[in-house]
Amino acid sequence: MQLLLDAISWICLLSGGFFVVAGGIGLLRFPDFFTRLHAASVTDTLGTGLILLGLMLQSGFSQASVKLILILVFLFFSSPTAAHALAKAALHGKLVPFVKR
Amino acid sequence: MYIAGIAAVLVTMALTLARAFMGPTxxxxxxxxxxxxxKTVLIIALYGYFTGRPDFLDIALVYALINFIGTIAVLKFFEYGDLGRDRPSQPDDI
Amino acid sequence: MRHHLVLRVIAKLLIPLILLFALYVQFHGDFGPGGGFQAGVIFGSAFILYGLIFGANTARRVATPEVVRVLAACGVLLYAGVGVVAILRGGNYLQYRVLAATATGGEHLGIFLIEFGVGLTVAMIMIGLFYCFTGYRPSDHNNGTHPHDA
Amino acid sequence: MKHAFSLFAVLAGLWILLSGEFQTLLLVLGVISAAGVCWLALRMDAKDGEYPVVNVRLLRLGRYWLWLIKEIVKANINVTREILRPELRLSPSIFRVPADGLSELGQVTYANSITLTPGTVSINIKDRHIEVHALIQPAADDLQRGEMVRRLRRLEPN
Structure with missing residues (x-):
């Protein structure tokens, strides 16, 4: 049982790491600010979620898991808010999005 | 195995830093x-587990808070050149 | 940022939770990483978030600059006062063990009070610095404060 | 008054979750802290004249979150595929989706859910519409089908 949990936890950590790196690559590769926002949100959602889930599985039902859940909930509230504020500010600052028609 | 996670986050931090230096806007x-x-929040959490001290999670939570507030503050500063204004000139302001 | 619906609603939801987290860090210094300084910074930054989104002048009406100044001084006084009480009870400055009947009880009480003083002062200084940086614009509001008050 | 009580209950619950200790001293400090924060929050509400209305059906909120997580995972996989494609084939677009029938909190939840799903970012809320920037056409189509706003409308009280 412990082995199974460990295995799932490692898978979560590794795939979380994969999504984090993918977000970083996207942040570097994408052509303009608005498309880069999408890349950053890959790291902020699934990458973060999987890594923290992997850590949660390591500690089971304990104080540490509660804190991890709180971190996750806080990030899920704050990161889209920050992204939205950034996008709105960029639009207001006359940054023209690159749009394909 | 935590090492793999830490390495992934560190690589991404380098990529992100490159974007921060390149800009352009x-x-x-x-x-x-x-x-x-x-990513710093993630690395604090991972490092805490790596060294067997989950107490670090409090610090990760603090970092997440400060990161959010700092972003809003910098954004507001660039928008207005000032932190305290509460009545924007146009109704559609940020 | 009054017209920013998302920021306003999210800030309203998050600020009380951040304030409570600050107090948690304040009072759990014995158990985890934390203590007065960090707690003060978190408390202050929650208040700064409020000031950023609802305007510095609204923040000034919630905690007036006078109150902030007085509380900052109270924190330092509490710190110094604990030290002086320790001297009066026959110990050295800030020697906690003489504060209560038992040595450990005295140490707990002393550290608790000292940390509280540090936290209070740090939080109020953070808020005061925010007030200083945001300045004062008579055109925005007139609630009788003076630019030098912050 | 009801608002004050529910805020106090939430804060006390958060204290227990964070602390995990049940010593008398810490519990007393928790009650004092929650009451103090409650007072300060109500004072802030009174000074800026804006009272948060948190009124949702909790059970349905849980179901919404489960659905949202599923959507986030799907969207992440799509966007990651775009990132790792050797030559970029993006089709960014900007459009508006209606957010009528939602309270302020509902609109904010909608905007944040849109942002949380990679591939779509909400960039403005205006006149009960949300402006969205989409990275790829499938993500835009998904959102315009209106599944998310339908589910959010069901969360609104009454």
């Missing part, structure tokens, strides 16, 4: 720094 830089902060 100030919004790209703020986005990169905000994203860097999220």
């Amino acid at each position: 100030v919004y790209d830089r703020i986005l990169a720094v905000n994203s860097f902060g999220t």
